[in-house]
Amino acid sequence: MRLSKYFVPTLKEVPNDAVVISHILMLRSGMVRMLSAGIYSFLPLGYKVIKKISEIIREEMDAIGGQEFHLPALNPREIWEETGRVEAFGDTMFHLKNREYVLAPTHEEIMTFHARNVVKSYKDMPQIWYQIQTKFRNEPRPRSGVIRGRQFLMKDAYSFDTSWEGLDKSYELHDKAYRKIFDRCGLKYFVVGASSGAMGGTGSEEFMVKSSAGEDTVAYCESCGYAANVEVATSRIDAAERDAESKSIYEISTPNVHSIDELCDFLVIDETQCAKSRIYLNNDKPVLILMLGNDEVNETKLEKVLGGNIRPAHPEELKDISGADAGSIGPVGFSGRIIADNRLKNANNMFSGANKNDYHIGGIDFNRDIPNIEYADLRIVQSGEGCPRCEKHLEVFPAIELGHIFKLGTKYSEAMGANFLDENGKEHPIIMGSYGIGVERVMACYIEQNHDANGIIWNKLLAPFQVHLLGLNLKKQEVSDTCAIIYNELKHNNIEVLFDDRDVTAGFKFNDADLLGMPIQVVIGEKKLKENKCEVKVRKTGERFDVELSGLMNKVKELLG
């Protein structure tokens, strides 16, 4: 492809609205343009990458027996009523105004619809059906460019089995296929086992990559691969030590001391001697939560322990409940339910609030002074804490979900009456799995992980072109002749080549080449040409070397091999 004829509107300046690096580079390299918030057009260069990713996905899905469909995005609303998901999705689902249609945010219902009409016998299964299709979700707040859009490409697959063992097998196949897909794409990813959430099911895994643009926070151990959403993650961390002797409790005047840090400074003690108090309302009943030092309450864990609804008490409510404002609340004399984090188990000689403004209490023995106390794991893990599975340490960071595999079970088949007859002529609901990959996210995450100050660094599998041929000063006959020969030769060797034949200065071409990021750059200039040589640059390492024209093709093949 000749760049002079190719629509690749590169940008030197960073567009005002782009914040995350993948978004900036996708705009600057002329791969995408925004049409509206969370709605992007893919330009020729960007679409080429999308097609490469899709092809990798296709190959791996086909390899596990997947069959590709192309389903409508426009769906009758009544199909979605069958499973109650019109309500479940709520405002996230787009509705048409002039007909009872919705825009599909995913395709469980549609695949199940087709299955129930045709898949009637145990002999018809297993099946794996997939598609790569545009999904629509009315995200309240699109962000991070293509990473969270209102319209996005998703590979979604659905498995249909006659037994739970069959489902396990289908799930396993997808797990392996997903690893191959992300490996081939060159992504550094990890797998988080997650609770199945609102989809309803019995098992799921999320494929994540670390990214500052991420919307989930995960705890990850590089050493053993432990990975968990921070909402459920645990860690190895020391509990408070119990002194041999328990002092008796005593009240201390602590004017203007409101935080654990201030308390530590004021009394010259360590934060591990303090119990921080938080009051939550659980179904409108107050519960005192005690954390060691500055540990944060993990509300997801708390919710699991308490059941029902929880919310932090409003500042105005605190005094009624405890007799003090935030900063002076504590367990001694507190009348409601008290739950302490496991790190506080059996602790003694502790400091906490006195339930009286500007006073704290010292010498608290949790066993002696707080009857009816309960313990649970309630803390949010922090970077650097011990991995719960091995000897190393956890890292906590934001991450993006790239893919999700899911054992759906019979939720959709039961709701929609997708049943089959077994060997004995008995009817059962089909057992389903669902498996998604965000195609644009693969692209964006790749760029997040593979770029430098000058631009994108494509690997050969995702690169829109393998070779970027730069002809410097094409007004020189020998330069343009040589370029034409090399260009044709590369094409004849089935090497995808982008030929910068524009009449712009060398620096312009070099910078665009680095920005676009093809793996290999071949530079044809007057100087080197006098010695029958050209320059080859490897984008990833930045290394460059002179190559005899006669050996160029072999060198390129070697570098791409």
Place this chain on the structure above:
RNA sequence: CGGGGUGUAGCGCAGCCCGGCUAGCGCGCUUCGUUCGGGACGAAGAGGUCGUAGGUUCGAAUCCUAUCACCCCGACCA
């Protein structure tokens, strides 16, 4: 939905507080010439209903009201 911010040429911005003649600057674009291995130089050009609608005023990019769009933080997120 709550908080903050921004809309002025294709892109990045100044001007707005304190209203005033023809709305500027850089990049990009067009033409000609010179250049030609890390975003060249000179000359001459094209391009804007200042987001939209209403209002105040002799006069509005500038002040007021409404509205729309976009960005950031939060809430939300199969």
